[in-house]
Amino acid sequence: MSSTRIISKVFVGCCLSTTFMEIIVVNKPDAANLVTFSQFLSIALQGLLAMRESVLSPNIPLKHYLILICLFFATSVANNYVYTLHVPSTLHMIIRSAASPASMLVSWYVKRKKPKLNSLIGSIIITFGVFIATYGDATIIEKRQGKFFQWCMGVILLLVTLISGAFTGLQQESLYTKYGKHPQEMLFFTHAIPVPLFLVISSELYSVALSLSIYLWLLLVINTVSQFFCSSSVHELATKETSVTVTFILTIRKFLSLLISSIVFKNSITIYHIVGSVLVFIGTYFYFDFFYNMKQQPVKYKKK
Structure with a gap:
């Protein structure tokens, strides 16, 4: 499949997933962990049915998945949990759009390769x-008593996930380079192995599940299906492009989700949000030129 078609799947799947996630947490703020669990479980079951016997003989040794799984699980859970800490989806998406500089810094640190001037x-x-x-959002949250501290914790958590997400992409690229391109296998193991960890919060998941209305259950199903297409498309894209390029594409996708959220949900947007969003878009444009000049090639793996 061409990169253009994969990118289209990323935009459609991820934007739908984000939109339905926002609807769910607006109606049920404590449902974030249940949404995450549903996404992991459904993707794991689908992967099990698709891979069957090959699950027992993975192309990438399981021990080499450990770091990737820890990073991916922590990043996924934290990104969804932030919704319960009174961080508006508008700011959530703007901060996550800063994944490009985070990816660049991590790549610079690990690969010891100095980035170009425009990046x-x-x-x-x-x-x-x-x-x-963030400053604009803080001025709004300060007026809400008892929520400012939680908001600060949420913002800090989001900033940490930027770094962990960048390391996740770099680790994924490293495994593809060394062992070849196996997106379906990687998608399965990164979602199936962490599922037992949700037993720690099983009582919370059970309680929230019982309290959901039929309407929210329907939204949860749609969110889970769209998240599957989002995750599978991102993994497939990672086999054709470098981690920094994938991060750039996902940044544009998050910016689109921000626009959809602003229009559909009529979120409180200040002049600070608008200026911040414009600057994020302009900064991403510099990355576009950076990618064009670099003429990046698809990931290749070393022959043993």
Whole structure:
């Protein structure tokens, strides 16, 4: 499948998943962990049916999945949990749009390869945009008594997930380079192995599940299906592009989700959010030129 078709699947699947996730948490804020569990379980079951006997003989040794699984699980759970800490979806998406500079910094640190000038400029612009949007959101949250501390914790958690997400992408790229392209296998193991960890919060999941209305259950099913298409498309895209390029594409997708959220849900948007979003978009444009000049090639693996 061409990169264009895969990118289209990423945009449709991920935007739908984000939209339905927002509807669910608006109606039931404590349902974030249940949504995450449903996504992991459904993708694991689908992968099990698709792979069958090959599950017992993976192309990538299971021990090499350990770091990737820990990073992916922590990032996924934290990103969804942030919704319960009174971080508006608007700010949530703006901060997550700063994944490009985070990916660049992690790649710079690990690979010891200095990025080009326009990628550095783009990072500075994006970071400044996120700072402005965060400041604007803080002025709103400060007026809500008892929520400011939780909001601060949520923002810090989001910033941490930017770094863990960047390491996740780099680890994924490293495994593809060493062992070849196996997106379905990686999708299965990164979702199936962490499922037992949800037993720790099983009582919470059970309680929330019982309290959901039929309407919210329907939304949860739609969210789970769309998340499957989102995750599978992102894994497939990672076999054709580098981790930094994938991060760039996902940044544009998050910006689109921000626009959809602003229009559909009529979220409180201040001038700070608007200026911050514009700066994030401009900074991402610098990354677009960066990718064009680099002429990145699909990931190749070493022959043994």
